[in-house]
Amino acid sequence: MVHENEADVVVVGAGLTGAVFTRELADAGLSVIVLEQGDWPDYSQARADYPDVETTSLPYWQPNPSVRGSAADYPIATDLSEITPNMWNGVGGGTVLYSAKWHRATPSDLRARTMDGVGDDWPIDYAELAPYYDQVERDLAVSGLAGDPAYPPCTPPPNPPMPIREFGRQVAQAHNRLGWHWWPGINAVASRPTGLLSMCRQHGACGKGCPETAKASVDITHWRERSQRVDLRINTVVSRLVIEGGRCAGVECIDPEGSTTVVRGRQVVLAANAVGTARLLLLSGDASGAAAEGVANRSGLVGRRLMLHPNATVAGILADEAGSTAGVWGQQLYSMEFYESDASRGFVRGAKWGLQQGGGPIAVTRAGMYGRGLEKDWGAAFPETLRANLGSAVSWRIQAEDQPDVDNYLELDHDILDPHGLPGVRLHYTADDNAMRCLEWNQERAAESLAEAGATLVKKLPLGPTHSGHAFGTAVMGTDPATSVVNPWGAAHDLPGLTIIDGSIWPTSTAVNPSATLAALALRTARHLLATRRSA
Numbered sequence: 001m002v003h004e005n006e007a008d009v010v011v012v013g014a015g016l017t018g019a020v021f022t023r024e025l026a027d028a029g030l031s032v033i034v035l036e037q038g039d040w041p042d043y044s045q046a047r048a049d050y051p052d053v054e055t056t057s058l059p060y061w062q063p064n065p066s067v068r069g070s071a072a073d074y075p076i077a078t079d080l081s082e083i084t085p086n087m088w089n090g091v092g093g094g095t096v097l098y099s100a101k102w103h104r105a106t107p108s109d110l111r112a113r114t115m116d117g118v119g120d121d122w123p124i125d126y127a128e129l130a131p132y133y134d135q136v137e138r139d140l141a142v143s144g145l146a147g148d149p150a151y152p153p154c155t156p157p158p159n160p161p162m163p164i165r166e167f168g169r170q171v172a173q174a175h176n177r178l179g180w181h182w183w184p185g186i187n188a189v190a191s192r193p194t195g196l197l198s199m200c201r202q203h204g205a206c207g208k209g210c211p212e213t214a215k216a217s218v219d220i221t222h223w224r225e226r227s228q229r230v231d232l233r234i235n236t237v238v239s240r241l242v243i244e245g246g247r248c249a250g251v252e253c254i255d256p257e258g259s260t261t262v263v264r265g266r267q268v269v270l271a272a273n274a275v276g277t278a279r280l281l282l283l284s285g286d287a288s289g290a291a292a293e294g295v296a297n298r299s300g301l302v303g304r305r306l307m308l309h310p311n312a313t314v315a316g317i318l319a320d321e322a323g324s325t326a327g328v329w330g331q332q333l334y335s336m337e338f339y340e341s342d343a344s345r346g347f348v349r350g351a352k353w354g355l356q357q358g359g360g361p362i363a364v365t366r367a368g369m370y371g372r373g374l375e376k377d378w379g380a381a382f383p384e385t386l387r388a389n390l391g392s393a394v395s396w397r398i399q400a401e402d403q404p405d406v407d408n409y410l411e412l413d414h415d416i417l418d419p420h421g422l423p424g425v426r427l428h429y430t431a432d433d434n435a436m437r438c439l440e441w442n443q444e445r446a447a448e449s450l451a452e453a454g455a456t457l458v459k460k461l462p463l464g465p466t467h468s469g470h471a472f473g474t475a476v477m478g479t480d481p482a483t484s485v486v487n488p489w490g491a492a493h494d495l496p497g498l499t500i501i502d503g504s505i506w507p508t509s510t511a512v513n514p515s516a517t518l519a520a521l522a523l524r525t526a527r528h529l530l531a532t533r534r535s536a
């Protein structure tokens with residue numbers, strides 16, 4: 001293919017937001033060059049059909065880039081961060097690994113400052129986002145049941161909900177007795193054949209390479225069959241933004257042969273996630289010899305306000321075998337009983353719970369889902385104990401909203417370099433007290449939930465250093481250039497020609513899984529760009 005080095009739009013990152021945005025622009029007739037540092041996922045590595053799936057799938061589908069260490073992964077130091085960010089650097093981005101739990105933000109999520117005096121209000125409200133949610137839910141074959149009372153009335157998901165397995169039914173019945181909210185999981189997993197996706201066969205391997213491609217990862221839904229106007233260049237690392245005459249005119253990138261090229265566009269769009277985008281803004285300042293604080297950073301907030309979604313787990317063993325070795329890995333059901341603020345609990349904001357199966361023998365063992373220290377079980381009796389608990393282990397995964405704080409940040413680290421000699425990043429992150437109180441309180445309730453479901457052993461896994469596939473806030477959006485990096489359409493206040501569409505622009509983290517809102521926002525920005533371009 002002859003590479004033109006100029007397009008209407010240059011997009012950095014072929015993950016979720018880059019995919020949604022690019023499709024919309026290309027369908028409207030614009031030329032788009034997409035630069036992605038990683039490769040296509042290799043589904044020959046998907047092992048769900050083999051009994052060795054748990055032992056053989058991890059090196060390839062490892063979610064922690066520092067452990068995985070593939071050629072596309074840049075160094076991320078987390079010694080000063082309580083949470084390690086998980087991600088996938090390649091076509092599809094995080095959706096290659098995601099569990100596809102699909103959640104809209106609630107109206108209150110976008111108004112935390114007004115309602116609870118914390119964080120910031122978003123410059124957008126739920127009603128404005130709703131039509132974009134509707135569209136991306138169709139594009140990602142979302143399966144679920146309409147009418148969840150935790151949300152305003154909305155368009156039903158395009159596919160019916162996934163069947164709930166026995167363990168889910170037992171916990172749902174417990175919530176009925178407690179009078180607590182539960183709802184069948186809404187997942188970006190096809191419950192019937194949709195486009196290039198086939199029907200989910202409930203392998204429970206969403207995070208380890210879905211073998212029948214039923215999970216809506218955007219490498220399949222968006223990048224496989226793309227418009228001819230899209231020039232997707234893989235294994236191509238963007239090393240800095242090119243700024244000419246005070247405008248972002250393109251990017252400099254290193255192609256698979258190691259040559260450095262400049263790719264120009266009338267708009268440069270960053271979709272590199274909240275870690276990668278901030279890194280690139282900081283790298284661009286460094287490389288141009290300008291101030292170390294990077295570009296588009298008059299506010300001083302690039303890389304600051306990092307949010308990573310602290311989370312906690314409560315595991316339990318149900319009384320009998322309940323089919324919990326398999327099932328769609330994205331939540332079987334969820335509860336938002338304690339999602340909205342209630343100051344009497346000793347914290348503001350709330351948490352979302354997602355019910356997950358225990359998985360196979362290694363998952364059950366590693367997560368300590370027996371409800372007691374595993375060391376007691378080692379020895380001759382171990383296989384029998386394991387067998388007795390397989391199929392009945394379940395867990396509530398609890399996720400809290402963390403508050404934006406300028407002292408949680410990422411910076412370039414010149415001591416850890418990627419294969420091209422570019423600095424990696426060091427994260428500084430401590431979860432706020434409010435979020436930790438919220439997690440502790442919700443763990444108590446989740447333990448009550450599993451006990452009510454008849455769990456014989458219930459264990460609150462220790463709160464502490466953990467991992468998360470969600471990152472936000474490092475280039476916050478707002479109306480005031482003194483206190484934000486981009487405007488409500490993602491356009492950089494200080495750098496014409498630059499737009500940011502990933503989670504770095506989120507003012508607050510919400511407590512729900514982010515992909516629905518990321519996709520909806522990316523679509524909204526694409527439509528805005530098209531509308532303003534036509535009227536210009």
Ligand SMILES: Cc1cc2nc3c(=O)[nH]c(=O)nc-3n(C[C@H](O)[C@H](O)[C@H](O)COP(=O)(O)OP(=O)(O)OC[C@H]3O[C@@H](n4cnc5c(N)ncnc54)[C@H](O)[C@@H]3O)c2cc1C
Nearest residue numbers: 013015017037089093094099100101238276469502513515
């Ligand atoms: C293990 C895991 C489980 C998850 N589960 C869920 C879930 O159940 N529900 C949910 O809603 N969300 C989930 N997520 C989160 C979700 O996947 C991400 O929020 C989403 O993919 C982010 O989209 P994005 O476009 O901002 O970035 P990404 O999808 O991360 O894509 C960014 C892309 O940019 C590329 N890039 C970065 N820097 C450069 C550079 N300098 N040059 C070229 N390319 C670059 C990267 O290689 C990457 O492909 C999960 C994530 C992980 C990792």
